[in-house]
Amino acid sequence: MNELNGIPASPGVAVARAFLFATEDGSSVPVRAILPSEAAYEWARFLTAVGKARVDVTALRDKARIEAGEDQAAIFESHLLMLDDPDLHERIEASLGKTLVNVERIVVDIEREFADKLGQAEDPSLRERVADIQDVSRRILGHLLERERPSLASLAEDVVLVARDLMPSDMISMNRARVKGIVTESGGRTSHVAILARAFEIPAVLGVVGALSKLRQASVIAVDGDLGLVICDPDEAAIERSNAARSAAALRQHDLDSLRDLPACTTDGLRVLVKANIEVPEEAEAVLAHGADGIGLFRSEFLFLGGHVPDEEEQFVAYKRVIESMKGRPVTIRTLDIGGDKVLPELGAQDEKNPLLGWRAIRFCLSREDIFKIQLRAILRAAVFGETRIMFPMIATADELERALAVVDAARAECLERGQKAALDLPIGIMIEIPSAAMASDILARRADFFSIGTNDLIQYTMAVDRGNEKVSYLHEPYHPAVLRLVQKTIDNGKAAGIPVGMCGEMAADPASAIVLLGLGLDEFSMSSAAVPAVKRAIRSTTLSEAKAVAGAVMALSSSAEVAAYLSSRLT
């Protein structure tokens, strides 16, 4: 029995066999010995992967030529030359015969050797070639591993998925009924893998150093998503403890769900809304089962991440289905928030040096109005079937909001011209998740119908901390005074302008934070469905004046640690 620790990212306990999921990153490519007679087969695999990579790169080159000009196209031209470099091919073929290991491993080793050599070159233009070499080699690896790795969609047995990292698209395409637990080496509590694991109610422990090398394929492992614990080959007693924890959690949830039909109302009569965040339409059922007041955030980009880009009709059907399933409760649909860690090459979003600071969300949509308008038309048409709000992600300036509103008008006009029914008047709000937006929220409030604070990104950008990087996760701190002040400012500015202010970042899901936020004047809370009852209970057990006193005390403290200590002494 061997225990590993990580970040408790999604509650619950699971015991199942480990499924080690290797991605195209070199660090998780397994070494596999081959027989001399298999070398020719490995060589053929390499040539096939190069052929597929050539098709990708040629398409990228042609696209770059049209959209970005000859200079950008030249980069891909050089990648094509690398793919077909006779010296490279010769080395790979020779290494296969000599080292007798799988071709992926040889590709990784050669990439590292080149990267090390060029990385030390005096000439900066040579050093810059490292990224190109990595790009080409990862592309080849992607194709090599794709053929080999079993698809997560076809998992046929219950497993605990173990990976270095998972992409949001992996989470969407996997067979969720079979994934009982998740363990990754990277990631933080507000990374999208964590958010999706909570949404799908799959226990998860992230940031487990060396998980892929320490856990063995098909060995039994126990995952405790409350404690952040992974037990390898658990003995009888450990399995019993896991089972007992699972039963206790089920009882607690059952108890909490008895609040389902009760309103989120303080004991002195202030009614607020506790809504749910969803990623895929199938979650709508859980929203109702946990008693949420509607959907405060539909992360619509997840419709696009399952390996297929939906057209207007498909989007319309999906939005309509969610809106109708809410039986009159309101639904806030956030427009596409791709980019960052939600990469979607099918829509032309490409790898960037700083994806989190790059071409994502509303920035992407405003420069791809064609894609944006398709989505807006689908939402406006679906909004006829129930109370709907539109929300734009990652707004940094008032100008972006103005431009996005104009695209909504244009999309509506197109629907009407086509003779289709479209919502003529629906609330359009924005996420406040960039410090510039929080600081200038008084200006943004003039044109937004509501605010929803996205603390996952707001903290990321305020603290300069990648929310998915386990090494710096200690800085992703909702109680840091800088974050709390931005939240307070946003609420105050929203109130002054008479618009509702909500929060759909993970901070809203914490019952202790909910009291602080209530005291600061937040009107709406939105979170993964399973967290709704506990937040409702917290709100139902306080008065507004108590919450205001707690918030006042918290705002006077000087560090996250002080706030956490104060809240745990005051509220437990």
Ligand code: PEP
């Ligand atoms: C946020 O940033 O807090 C948010 C709710 O959006 P997402 O987690 O999808 O980036």
Ligand code: MG
């Ligand atoms: Mg966000």
